[in-house]
Amino acid sequence: MKVKKFLYSQKVAPYVFVLPFIISFTIFWIYPLISTVTMSFQSILPGQVEFVRLENYTKLLKDKAFHIAIKNSFTYMVWTLILLIPFPMLFAVLVDSNLVKASGFWKAVLYLPSLTSVVISGILFRLMFTEYPTSQMNKLLAFFGNEPMAWLKNGTTGMFALLLLACWRWTGVNMLYFLSGLKGIDASLYESAEIDGANGWEKFRYITIPLLKPTTIYVLTISVYAGLAMFLESYMLWAGNSSPKNIGLTIVGYLYKRGIEKNQLGYASAVGLVLLVIALIINIVQLILNGTFKKEER
Amino acid sequence: MKRKVLSALLCAAMATSLFAGCGGGSDDKSADNAATDDAAAGDDAASDDAAADDAAGDDAAEEEVAEESTEAAPDAVSTVGPDSGTHMEMWSFVEMHNEFYAKMLEKWNEENPDRQIQITFTTYPFGDMHNKLIMALQTGEGAPDLCDIERGQFPNFLQGEPQLYALNDALEPYMADLVQSRFDIYAKDGTYYGAPTHVGAxxxxxxxxxxxxxxxxxxxxxxxxxxxxxxxxxxxxxxxxxxxxxxxxxxxxxxxxxxxxxxxxxxxxxxxxxxxxxxxxxxxxxxxxxxxxxxxxxxxxxxxxxxxxxxxxxxxxxxxxxxxxxxxxxxxxxxxxxxxxxxxxxxxxxxxxxxxxxxxxxxGIGGTGTVVTNQSVDPALAAEFISYAKCSYDGCVGIWEELGFDVCNTSVWKDTAITQDTSNKYIAFFKTNxxxxxxxxxxxxxxxxxxxxxxxxxxxxxxxxxxxxxxxxxxxxxxxxxxxxxxxxxx
Known part of the structure; x- marks a missing residue:
């Protein structure tokens, strides 16, 4: 009887419901976060763990490979923002409008790539982008009368391959976010705008975009983090963590390289914390500028 | 009532999915456990194994370069030896190595009826295996008894206090016949941690x-x-x-x-x-x-x-x-x-x-040092076995015949029964001996x-x-x- 009372108590119930989250959050997030901070001040080897104060961080300042990794991750993130927000939004609007027939089909086609495994699609992209004259991309170049090129040995073309993979995979997902945002816009707004004589563009500009803002901010926030934390795509495209002249090295790739491949977990923890700080700064600034933290006007 | 059942079911489903990530992998050997006392019946997954594809190859010239897969899924698993023997785990990144060790294990078990060993051999891709081993040794849990380590990766495992078992005693009977420098590359402060495979001339x-x-x-x-x-x-x-x-x-x-x-x-x-x-x-x-x-x-x-x-x-x-x-x-x-x-x-x-x-x-380029980890159930026995398998005269002859490596025992190089054996696939293939x-x-x-x-x-x-x-x-x-x-x- 007591158990039943406990379970049905309105005071306890909320805590019971959030408990699984709190527990997993504490075990899998809070604890690792604290231990990462500690480890970033240590040198960690089997049987020899010692505090080295700021040594890991001062080394990071001088570490060129790390700077390349930051640059790569940052470039990748900026490009994914440019490519993966406006276009999916446009596609969502089109699919949602009467202009496109068989919209269900297009939704499915665009969404399908995100169901594939990055490991498999990464291998396929690698094969498409090999330097041999027989690879798809070089066949395509040959069709237009160009010489084959070593796609994955050059910074620009390597980044192009990464971005193509990202767009192929994520356009559909972001489109779905925007579609769900569009569903939340009241149709009567469009009707009254029509009565007032607004054309298609004006409706998009003055109704759709402002009312999609919460969705856009959400997509922006997760894209910033996803862009900075990208690892697997690069790992698969270059068949490992080593790309020529580090053109595909990302921050997380570098963390993996130092922590796992070179057995320097302390140094890798410092890399991870720098990533955390960068992502936090960008997102907080972005959220402040977007007015997310402002109290709603009444 | 129905709703209660439904919600209970949902909760159960959620709970299982929560833990689903943790369990995998631990029983992957059971599938092959019943398998083969016959070592040679190694799967043919083997042959693709030499396929190495790490474009930027981590190291000088390892005997085997990383494979393309990023998953830690083993390429092949097999268990050899009687159930009554001491059970051990062994990892390698080359299937052919494991097949060779399996053959030597059968010989060992014939010659040492009172010290039988049963080994489960697992082949992982190059990078995965080394990464897994590093983590296992660092955390003190999950390492195999025996493991191949590629020479270029070896320094990584000697950092700090090596979590490996010293092979000095086990190697001692064989060392005089073998090229000394090949032992030194797997040593730290006079302690030998790896049994060498070849010279790699x-x-x-x-x-x-x-x-x-x-x-x-x-x-x-x-x-x-x-x-x-x-x-x-x-x-x-x-x-x-x-x-x-x-x-x-x-x-x-x-x-x-x-x-x-x-x-x-x-x-x-x-x-x-x-x-x-x-x-x-x-x-x-x-x-x-x-x-x-x-x-x-x-x-x-x-x-x-x-x-x-x-x-x-x-x-x-x-x-x-x-x-x-x-x-x-x-x-x-x-x-x-x-x-x-x-x-x-x-x-x-x-x-x-x-x-x-x-x-x-x-x-000398490349090489594989086989180590016994300090997590082994019986490190002394494992060390004796691996020294026998790789450094005894029979072991060296086996390495040459199976793998075609220039073994560390140079007297094999001069044994005409071996060097003039034209039925050997390597001698037959190349124009020069x-x-x-x-x-x-x-x-x-x-x-x-x-x-x-x-x-x-x-x-x-x-x-x-x-x-x-x-x-x-x-x-x-x-x-x-x-x-x-x-x-x-x-x-």
Missing amino acids: TVMYYNDELLSSYGVDYKTIKTWDDYTEAAKKVNEASGGEVKMTSVDTGGTDWLWIAMAEHGEDYTDAEGKVTVPESWNKMLTMQQGWINDGLAIVSPDGQLDTEGGRQAIMDGKIASFPKALWYMSRFLSYSNGELDTMDAPGKWAIAPCPVFEEGQPRSV PFDVLNEIEKEIGAVTVNQNVFVLQDYINVNTLNAIMEDGQDVTEALQEAQDAVDLEQ
């Missing part, structure tokens, strides 16, 4: 059929100048279709040869690394070949890769230097059939050219130190320097200085 592989069709006799090539001349001849005669060789952007074999020929090493007494002078000579020469169209850049960075082997098969390159273990790449088994990379009798083996006559003509070459250069095989700093330098060279020099035409001296700066950051 580097030689030149020449496609004699192709070369003689262009009027080049490989036997007359003694110096790198001769080699460059021959390269010009090949390039002209073939109209640029065939090149003499390919230079690596993801491997340091050529650099090791240059170092050994000049009697240099990159480490000083304190283990500090300096880029050797000889590298400048070698890389300048190679950059010249590229500029003059006498050589290509190795597809996929070096020749022990899918693309590299393809270039050899297609006759795009007529020669290359590799350690003797590369012989096994010419011959592989698929579905029990011998599958050769090229027609027998075409390829010849010879000592490497030198910068100046009289210099030593070879260097590998042992003739080996015995000729026996005293000239240089050794290069590999420590943690070397590991850093090689990684940098493979990722940056070689690409910058060969692909972008960066000045050699400048590129090497950048490499030195990068390694100085760590030491």
Whole structure:
């Protein structure tokens, strides 16, 4: 009887419901976060763990490979923002409008790539982008009368391959976010705008975009983090963590390289914390500028 | 009521999915557990195993380079030995190694009825296996009893307090017959942690059929100048279709040869690394070949890769230097059939050219040290077994016959029953007898130190320097200085 009372108590119930989250959050997030901070001040080897104060961080300042990794991750993130927000939004609007027939089909086609495994699609992209004259991309170049090129040995073309993979995979997902945002816009707004004589563009500009803002901010926030934390795509495209002249090295790739491949977990923890700080700064600034933290006007 | 059942079901589903991530993998061996007391019945997943595909190959020239998969899924698992024996786990990154150990295990069990062992062998891709082992040793949990470690990766496992079992006692009975320097590369402060597989003497592989069709006799090539001349001849005669060789952007074999020929090493007494002078000579020469169209850049960075082997098969390159273990790449088994990379009798083996006559003509490259971890159920027994399997005379003969490696016991090199055995697949395949070459250069095989700093330098060279020099035409001296700066950051 007591158990039943406990379970049905309105005071306890909320805590019971959030408990699984709190527990997993504490075990899998809070604890690792604290231990990462500690480890970033240590040198960690089997049987020899010692505090080295700021040594890991001062080394990071001088570490060129790390700077390349930051640059790569940052470039990748900026490009994914440019490519993966406006276009999916446009596609969502089109699919949602009467202009496109068989919209269900297009939704499915665009969404399908995100169901594939990055490991498999990464291998396929690698094969498409090999330097041999027989690879798809070089066949395509040959069709237009160009010489084959070593796609994955050059910074620009390597980044192009990464971005193509990202767009192929994520356009559909972001489109779905925007579609769900569009569903939340009241149709009567469009009707009254029509009565007032607004054309298609004006409706998009003055109704759709402002009312999609919460969705856009959400997509922006997760894209910033996803862009900075990208690892697997690069790992698969270059068949490992080593790309020529580090053109595909990302921050997380570098963390993996130092922590796992070179057995320097302390140094890798410092890399991870720098990533955390960068992502936090960008997102907080972005959220402040977007007015997310402002109290709603009444 | 219905709703209650439904919600209970949902909760259960959520709870299971929460833990789903944790369980996997632990019982992957059970599938094959019932399998085979017969070691030789190894799956054919094996043969693909040599397929290495790490374009930027981490290390000098490992005997095996990383595979493309990123998943930690094992390529093959098999259990050998009686259930009553002490049960152990063993990992390798080469299926052929595991097959060999399985055969030696059967012999061990025949000879030691009171000390039976049962081993579950698992083959993982190169990078995954080393990463898994590092983590297992660091955390003190989940390591196998026995494990292969590639030479270039070995310094990683000697950092701090090595979590490995000392093999000194177990190796002692065999050491006198074996090349001492191969033990030293797996040692720290006089303690031996790895049982060596082979010497890895580097030689030149020449496609004699192709070369003689262009009027080049490989036997007359003694110096790198001769080699460059021959390269010009090949390039002209073939109209640029065939090149003499390919230079690596993801491997340091050529650099090791240059170092050994000049009697240099990159480490000083304190283990500090300096880029050797000889590298400048070698890389300048190679950059010249590229500029003059006498050589290509190795597809996929070096020749022990899918693309590299393809270039050899297609006759795009007529020669290359590799350690003797590369012989096994010419011959592989698929579905029990011998599958050769090229027609027998075409390829010849010879000592490497030198910068100046009289210099030593070879260097030991690659290698696998097999270790016993301190997490083993019976480390002493594991150590005795692996020393027997790899370092006893029978073990060495087995390594040669199964794997085609130049074993550490040099008396095998001179045992005519072995060296003149024309039924041996390697002796039959090559135009020259590998042992003739080996015995000729026996005293000239240089050794290069590999420590943690070397590991850093090689990684940098493979990722940056070689690409910058060969692909972008960066000045050699400048590129090497950048490499030195990068390694100085760590030491």
